[in-house]
Amino acid sequence: MTEQFKQINLVQRPDGGPIGPHMFDVVEQSIPTLADGELLIKQSHMSLDPAMLGWMMPSEDSYIPPVALNSRMRSSGVGVVVESNNPNFVKGDQVMGMMGWTEYHVSNGTDVNKIDAQITPEMALCVFGLPGLTAVQGLYSIGEPKSGETIVVTGAAGSVGSIVGQLAKADGLNVIGVVGSDEKADWIVNELGFDGAINYKSDDLAGQLDALAPNGVDVFFENTGGPIQHAIFERMNAHGRIAVCGMIADYTAAVPSAGPNWMRLITKRIKVQGFTMPDHLHNAPALLEKLTPYVMKGQVKYRAHSLHGIESAMTGLNLFFTGENKGKLLVEL
Amino acid sequence: MTEQFKQINLVQRPDGGPIGPHMFDVVEQSIPTLADGELLIKQSHMSLDPAMLGWMMPSEDSYIPPVALNSRMRSSGVGVVVESNNPNFVKGDQVMGMMGWTEYHVSNGTDVNKIDAQITPEMALCVFGLPGLTAVQGLYSIGEPKSGETIVVTGAAGSVGSIVGQLAKADGLNVIGVVGSDEKADWIVNELGFDGAINYKSDDLAGQLDALAPNGVDVFFENTGGPIQHAIFERMNAHGRIAVCGMIADYTAAVPSAGPNWMRLITKRIKVQGFTMPDHLHNAPALLEKLTPYVMKGQVKYRAHSLHGIESAMTGLNLFFTGENKGKLLVEL
Numbered sequence: 001m002t003e004q005f006k007q008i009n010l011v012q013r014p015d016g017g018p019i020g021p022h023m024f025d026v027v028e029q030s031i032p033t034l035a036d037g038e039l040l041i042k043q044s045h046m047s048l049d050p051a052m053l054g055w056m057m058p059s060e061d062s063y064i065p066p067v068a069l070n071s072r073m074r075s076s077g078v079g080v081v082v083e084s085n086n087p088n089f090v091k092g093d094q095v096m097g098m099m100g101w102t103e104y105h106v107s108n109g110t111d112v113n114k115i116d117a118q119i120t121p122e123m124a125l126c127v128f129g130l131p132g133l134t135a136v137q138g139l140y141s142i143g144e145p146k147s148g149e150t151i152v153v154t155g156a157a158g159s160v161g162s163i164v165g166q167l168a169k170a171d172g173l174n175v176i177g178v179v180g181s182d183e184k185a186d187w188i189v190n191e192l193g194f195d196g197a198i199n200y201k202s203d204d205l206a207g208q209l210d211a212l213a214p215n216g217v218d219v220f221f222e223n224t225g226g227p228i229q230h231a232i233f234e235r236m237n238a239h240g241r242i243a244v245c246g247m248i249a250d251y252t253a254a255v256p257s258a259g260p261n262w263m264r265l266i267t268k269r270i271k272v273q274g275f276t277m278p279d280h281l282h283n284a285p286a287l288l289e290k291l292t293p294y295v296m297k298g299q300v301k302y303r304a305h306s307l308h309g310i311e312s313a314m315t316g317l318n319l320f321f322t323g324e325n326k327g328k329l330l331v332e333l
Numbered sequence: 334m335t336e337q338f339k340q341i342n343l344v345q346r347p348d349g350g351p352i353g354p355h356m357f358d359v360v361e362q363s364i365p366t367l368a369d370g371e372l373l374i375k376q377s378h379m380s381l382d383p384a385m386l387g388w389m390m391p392s393e394d395s396y397i398p399p400v401a402l403n404s405r406m407r408s409s410g411v412g413v414v415v416e417s418n419n420p421n422f423v424k425g426d427q428v429m430g431m432m433g434w435t436e437y438h439v440s441n442g443t444d445v446n447k448i449d450a451q452i453t454p455e456m457a458l459c460v461f462g463l464p465g466l467t468a469v470q471g472l473y474s475i476g477e478p479k480s481g482e483t484i485v486v487t488g489a490a491g492s493v494g495s496i497v498g499q500l501a502k503a504d505g506l507n508v509i510g511v512v513g514s515d516e517k518a519d520w521i522v523n524e525l526g527f528d529g530a531i532n533y534k535s536d537d538l539a540g541q542l543d544a545l546a547p548n549g550v551d552v553f554f555e556n557t558g559g560p561i562q563h564a565i566f567e568r569m570n571a572h573g574r575i576a577v578c579g580m581i582a583d584y585t586a587a588v589p590s591a592g593p594n595w596m597r598l599i600t601k602r603i604k605v606q607g608f609t610m611p612d613h614l615h616n617a618p619a620l621l622e623k624l625t626p627y628v629m630k631g632q633v634k635y636r637a638h639s640l641h642g643i644e645s646a647m648t649g650l651n652l653f654f655t656g657e658n659k660g661k662l663l664v665e666l
Contacts, residue, residue, distance in 0.1 A: 054600070225595065244598045251596075258591035262558065263584075265577045265607030267387070272605040274598030 003031050006310050007102035010067045013058050016254055019317040023056075024073065026311060031104055039086045041095055041105045041112065043079035045121040045306075048313060048329035049130055049159065050223075050320050051276070053251045064278045073101040073313070076129055078121035089114070096124050101313055103333055126159060126302040126328040127295060128288065130277055134245060135163035136287045137280045142243035142273045143219040147172030150213045152232050154200075155223030157184035159328040160245060162192060163300055164221045167291075169193050170299040173219070176212045178228055180323040187326075192301055198228075205231045216240075225249035225257065233260040236270050244274040248320055303327035336364050339643050340435035343400045346391050349587055352650040356389075357406065359644060364437055372419045374428055374438045374445065376412035378454040378639075381646060381662035382463055382492065383556075383653050384609070386584045397611045406434040406646070409462055411454035422447070429457050434646055436666055459492060459635040459661040460628060461621065463610055467578060468496035469620045470613050475576035475606045476552040480505030483546045485565050487533075488556030490517035492661040493578060495525060496633055497554045500624075502526050503632040506552070509545045511561050513656035520659075525634055531561075538564045549573075558582035558590065566593040569603050577607040581653055636660030 005028075012023040034040055055067050055074050067074050077100075081093040086109045089095070097112030099105040105112075115124050125131075138160075145151060151168045155161040156177025165188060169175045176196045177188045185197035196212035198205060205228055209217075216237040222229060225247035236242070250256055264270065280287070294300050305327040307316045312331055319325040338361075345356040367373055388400050388407050400407050410433075414426040419442045422428070430445030432438040438445075448457050458464075471493075478484060484501045488494040489510025498521060502508045509529045510521045518530035529545035531538060538561055542550075549570040555562060558580035569575070583589055597603065613620070627633050638660040640649045645664055652658040 222595070229595070244595050247594075247596045247599060250594060256594035256596055259594045261580075261583060261589035261592045262555070262562070262577050262605070262607065263580045263589055265605060266580060266609060267607075269607050269609060269612060271607075272595070272598060274595065274600075274602050274604075276599060276602060279602060 004028050005031060005103040007072050007100070008310060008313065009070055010056060010073045011070055013066075013069070014053065014056055014251075018321075019053075019056075019314065021311075021314045024314050025070070029104075032106060034083060034085045034106065037086050037108055039084040039089045039107050039109060040082050041079040041099065041107060042082045043077045043099050043103060043105055043333055045079075045125055046075050046077040046099075046101060046310070046313060046331040046333065047125040047129060048075065048307075048316050048319075048331060050246050050248055050251070051130070052317065053248075053320065057251075064276075074098060075100055075313075076125065078115070078124050079105065094119075094121075094124075096129065101310060103310060122304045122306075122330065123302070125330055126304055127163065127300055128291070131159035131328060132163055132291050132295075132300075133280070133284055133287045134160045134277050135167060136291050137277065137283070138221060138243035138245050138275055139164050139167055139219075140290065141280075142271070142275060143168075143221060143241050145171050145173050145219055148174075149218035150174040150176065150215060151219040151221065152176045152178065152209070152213065152217050153221045153223070154178040154226075154228060154232075155246060155248065156188050156194065156197065157326075158223055159302075161221065161223050162188065162302065165194050166192050166300050167294055168219070169195070170294055170297075174213070176209075178224070178232075183326065184323075187303075200226070200228045209235055219243075221245065223248065230260055233264065236264065236268055238268045240268060240270045242270065242272040244272060304330050307331045309333070337361050338364060338436040340405050340433070341643060341646065342403055343389060343406045344403055346399075346402070347386065347389055347584075351654070352386075352389075352648065354644075354647045357647050358403070362437075365439060367416060367418045367439065370419050370441055372417040372422045372440050372442060373415050374412040374432065374440060375415045376410045376432050376436060376438055376666055378412075378458055379408050379410040379432075379434060379643070379646060379664040379666065380458045380462060381408065381640075381649050381652075381664060383579050383581050383584070384463070385650065386581075386653065390584075397609075407431060408433055408646075409458065411448070411457050412438065427452075427454075427457075429462065434643060436643060455637045455639075455663065456635070458663055459637055460496065460633055461624070464492035464661060465496055465624050465628075465633075466613070466617055466620045467493045467610050468500060469624050470610065470616070471554060471576040471578050471608055472497050472500055472552075473623065474613075475604070475608060476501075476554060476574050478504050478506050478552055481507075482551035483507040483509065483548060484552040484554065485509045485511065485542070485546065485550050486554045486556070487511040487559075487561060487565075488579060488581065489521050489527065489530065490659075491556055492635075494554065494556050495521065495635065498527050499525050499633050500627055501552070502528070503627055503630075507546070509542075511557070511565075516659065517656075520636075533559070533561045542568055552576075554578065556581065563593055566597065569597065569601055571601045573601060573603045575603065575605040577605060637663050640664045642666070
């Protein structure tokens with residue numbers, strides 16, 4: 001085979017400004033001849049996730065190794081096997097895995113999993129991929145939701161937050177979502193069934209929280225950081241649980257914003273727990289077992305916001321900062 | 334009996350200034366005739382604890398009901414039964430309980446526990462009372478200490494912190510204490526066996542932390558709040574645990590100080606958990622069972638700082654703000 005394909009390497013780390021093509025190198029590659037045990041995958045959909053911003057950072061603080069400079073940008077995706085020298089895969093199998101920013105991926109079979117052909121690539125990446133695993137891990141292991149309690153989810157129209165809220169609603173909680181546009185507020189209430197929505201850009205945060213959570217907040221699922229964090233924290237009930245999943249407002253901040261004073265942690269005996277999925281991927285089968293019945297009952301809706309062409313990924317990441325995307329970000333190849 | 338005794342009622346709540354006699358009313362009372370089932374206790378030692386400052390506050394935020402105005406100030410203490418109409422107690426029994434600021438206490442037998450005559454009142458209040466229970470609850474349920482790890486304890490010469498550090502040392506941890514004087518630093522290192530001490534008033538906090546915790550901090554037992562909190566938080570290792578027990582620096586603050594930004598909670602997957610003992614008193618037998626072997630092996634030393642006379646309690650509480658006390662605060666009656 002001599003067909004050419006594109007992959008994109010990271011060549012410069014975020015500097016606080018927008019993510020863009022100057023940080024990447026689009027490389028033309030030739031499809032290699034497969035060795036024994038290898039398979040060739042044509043990727044059809046790449047997932048863009050907020051966690052990728054963390055993977056691009058240099059830092060000693062990264063929970064998984066940062067993407068090395070001059071190597072392929074890391075991402076999850078779905079594709080189809082087009083050639084296989086591996087006994088576990090045949091041409092036509094649909095697979096999911098961390099293939100990175102590339103049109104074709106050569107695998108030894110250990111970095112991808114087969115997924116049922118009945119599951120669309122969109123559903124695989126929007127529900128059964130990192131978003132769903134992350135939602136289940138954080139909501140149940142840390143949030144410990146109980147019917148009748150009140151949960152507030154920030155980034156509630158995002159890939160993780162939208163699933164968290166729907167699971168909590170199915171479990172009988174009063175579910176409040178914080179979003180960044182009226183369109184998203186409308187979507188989470190009227191399509192997803194949230195009990196209430198707050199547009200942090202225009203609403204009176206304190207007043208809306210008081211109106212929607214008159215009995216205070218029992219579970220806080222944090223995806224964004226920012227000023228709303230303090231307003232929610234101040235309304236946490238005794239024995240409240242806070243799952244800290246994302247802090248998009250602080251990912252590239254030069255000076256971190258102030259967190260809430262810890263006095264309330266004592267008076268209300270609150271637990272705050274940060275988590276990331278790489279710690280829990282070994283637990284994925286159990287997480288999927290928890291998630292699947294909700295999906296089967298139609299309790300987990302999603303929407304994909306698709307970009308087109310591999311190069312669109314480079315500027316697409318900025319949508320996490322602006323919040324202009326409507327739904328889980330994907331790149332169709 | 335017509336003997337008179339004194340009790341002290343709370344008549345004004347803290348206003349941000351020092352605690353003092355203007356907030357209390359010293360009342361002369363007559364010892365009443367005991368009803369059936371009652372016993373009369375002559376209190377010999379009252380305990381002064383930082384938590385009492387919280388009990389004096391008005392707030393909806395209190396984890397146990399605030400002390401009502403014009404009622405006896407709440408405290409724990411040790412005394413001797415001087416008269417009993419209760420079949421479970423005889424004259425001469427030593428008892429411990431929440432007797433409050435009073436020289437004599439009439440009990441129905443449910444609010445006090447008998448303690449062995451071999452245990453001095455000082456040891457009962459300094460080790461087996463709230464300080465020891467609090468240390469065990471926070472260190473083991475939240476801190477989950479493991480041999481070889483590093484723990485930092487603030488308020489390390491205090492009643493709770495000094496026990497936490499000694500338990501952790503006995504368990505094989507690298508134990509660093511933060512204190513407010515060179516005398517206390519000397520005491521926790523040379524008498525209690527801490528591996529290192531930092532005087533937050535005079536030392537270079539960051540430099541000393543780096544020197545004493547070169548591999549970072551795994552467990553943070555927080556008793557004080559204040560600027561040192563941020564320096565410790567910034568050095569927390571992956572999967573670190575933070576037990577938030579006290580925030581003396583913020584108890585009466587009009588404007589709460591800023592807490593640490595939550596980004597590190599994610600990158601390091603840190604747990605922060607506030608707790609108070611009233612939630613866990615039902616678990617006291619198990620906590621004492623955990624604590625006792627350490628005490629029996631001589632691994633838990635203590636020192637009492639005794640004030641004299643019931644009136645001394647009124648100004649004695651200020652020592653928690655100034656840190657001038659050397660050891661667990663008691664009032665000898």
